[in-house]
Amino acid sequence: MEYFINCNTSPLAPLSASLDxxxxxxxxxxxxxxxxxxxxxxxxxxxxxxxxxxxxxxxxxKPLTPEPAWANWNRANYPDDGDLSREILNAQRENWILAYSNDVLTNNLRDRLSFFWSNHFVTEVRNYEAPSYLYQYTNCLQRFSIGNFKDFTSEIGLTNAMLYYLDGVFNNGNNPNENYAREIYELFCLGEGNNYTEDDIIETARALTGYVERGDIQWSPVTFDVTKHDATTKTIFNQTGNWGYDDVINILFTERxxxxxxxxxxxxxxxxxxxxxxxxxxxxxxxxxxxxxxxxxxxxxxxxxxxxxxxxxxxxxxxxIGVLIKSPFDLYFNLINETGFSYDDSIIANIINTSELLGQEIFNQPGVEGWYRDRYWINTNFMIGRWLSAEMFLELFYTNSPEQFFDFAVSVTPNPSTENNPDVVTTAILNKLLPKGIADDELQNALDVFRDDGLTQYYASPDGDGSWDLYSYAESSRQQTYFLLLHIIRQPEFQLK
Incomplete structure (x- = not known):
């Protein structure tokens, strides 16, 4: 695939126009x-x-994903039987991720952003396991996704998920843990090495101490223990005082x-x-x-x-336009939204599992740096998997309801009831699914895929009698559309958004 160079020289000034x-x-x-x-x-x-x-x-x-019944459960709410407890835990996490993924699919900007922030303020559910922690973390992502970033930074750092993930729960005054202090500068707010020092990290870690009270029952909320906080003087970004958590956030946003x-x-x-x-x-x-x-x-x-x-x-x-490479979630969710194909929770669960196999496991990034992105998604390890999995989903959609392929073709075709040129239908489908259409040297291949050789005599061009149209040949049209989509998902342009 072509390496895209950013040649965009247009300004940040508003576009005074209507949408085409x-x-x-x-x-x-x-x-x-x-x-x-x-x-x-x-x-x-x-x-x-x-x-x-x-x-x-x-x-x-936008309303938040509804709070589950177990939103504030701790270990005492689960059976003593280890296997049964594990089964319930897994079901709760899976059901929550399924509910959230459905919102990502349908909620436009709010959950496009909450999904983005989950890859910025990263935690890994495998590290803390508690479904209640996952819910509270996700709730924070949604509430602040398009809110105030300073408040977001402050609150996300005190979620149970983050305190466990970056070892805040082990940050005692007599033995500071620098993990969160380092990441709030390096990955969350400033960027690696960007105007902070090792001394700033050490002093910040001391200021963040005290959020270590984990309760007697596993997965209880983490609370502040003043006796475990370092109450001595610290110097952060040349500001000296007896700083605590809120002070760190205020100093960071004031000084940097x-x-x-x-x-x-x-x-x-x-x-x-x-x-x-x-x-x-x-x-x-x-x-x-x-x-x-x-x-x-x-x-x-x-x-x-x-x-x-x-x-x-x-x-x-x-x-x-068309210069970003789709992540696995983009690949499958875009296909659903653009075609209008019907789906149920089993298909969304399948998408979640397939995305994990292709390197995008929701709420379980490979590390605190987040998922790899853009060109990584089309490396040699994943490209064939993207093709085959997209084919699998198209086959599921076709098996469940072949009529929806006909409906899709009709929906994108101008004047579908009178259109008797199959090439017009093909072009309309290409223009819907590909951000800039298809390469000129591939266009004819796509046109040939949609055309049914057995119907050539009925086409309007080049030699047909013009009696073909989508509605008259609906059964054939839905199959032709299916074959065309199978062809399209293997095109380089389909990987782009």
Whole structure:
């Protein structure tokens, strides 16, 4: 696949335009996990600013994934029988991940962002196991996904999941553990080596001590024990005092606002616009600096920064379209949303398991750095797996309801009741599923796949009598659409969004 260089030179200034089909498709592929034909059609012709405002307002007010009955359980709520207890634990975690994944599929920007933040403020459920900790962590991700980043940083660090994952529960005043102190600077807020010292880490670890009271019952909430806190003087970023947890957050955001804003905006840019923010051919650094200025001016509120980015000429530039590589979740969820194929929990569970095999295990990243990304998803180890698994899901959809393939073809085809040229149908399907269509030298292959050799005499071109149309040959059309989709999912362009 071509190595994409970031040649986008468009500014951060607003795009004063209405959405056309390509821009609407691009918008929903980036802000959510793509969208149906109906959603795209309803966006076409509308003001970019209005649609973005609606999506951000929706994300800000979207109800959270409902709290499960076991949201605050500890070990005492489970049977003494070890095997039965393990069975219940596994079922609770799996059911929660399934419920959350369904929200990721359908909730557009809010859970596109909560999913993004789960790969920024990383924890691994395998390290702490408790379903209640996982729920509380996910709840925090959703509540702050488009909220205030300073408040987000403060609260996520005190979730039980994070305290266990980065050893905060072992950070005693007489024996400080530096793990969380290091990661809050290196991975969560500043970036590796970016204007902090080893002494800052040591002193910060001392300030964060005390959140070590784990209760007598396993998986109880972690609380603060003042006797385990280092109450002596510390110096962090040249500020000296008897600092504690809240002081660390305040000092960090007061003394390092430029570093924080650039680091987070760069990460948002690479997630939503282009994976390469350092290519000299474009002006990504200028865009990120503009976003960072807004981030600081808005007191680290996330929504204004995203609003500025998503409304910009830079976001909608031709060079920004189709340059991100789909993660496994993107691959399967985009396919569902774009085709409108019906699914149930068994298919979502299958997607969760398949994504894990392809390197994207939800809430179990390979390390605190998060999942590998972008070009990693199409390495030689995973490429064949992506093809075969996408084929498997198409076969499931076709087996469950072949009629929905006909319905999809009809939904994307202009004037489907009168269209008698199969090439028009093929092109419409290609344009729906591929961000920039298909390469010229591959177009004819796609046209040939959709055409049924047995129906050539009925086609409008080149030599047919024109009696073919989707409705007259509905049974054949649904199978032709299925074969075409099997062909499309193996094309390089299908890997992009």
């Amino acid at each position: 089909k390509q821009k609407a498709e691009h918008l929903y592929r980036r802000l959510g996990l793509s969208a149906s034909v109906e959603t795209i059609n309803s966006a076409i012709g509308r003001s970019v600013n209005v649609v973005i405002d609606e999506l951000i307002n929706e994300a800000s007010s 606002p430029n570093e924080i804003s650039y680091f987070i905006c760069k990460k948002l840019y690479e997630f939503f616009v282009h994976p390469d923010s350092t290519d000299a051919a474009g002006n990504a650094e200028q865009i990120i600096n503009g976003m960072a200025t807004t981030f600081r001016a808005e007191n680290f509120e996330i929504a204004p920064v995203l609003s500025q980015l998503f409304k910009s000429q830079h976001f909608f530039d031709e060079e920004a």
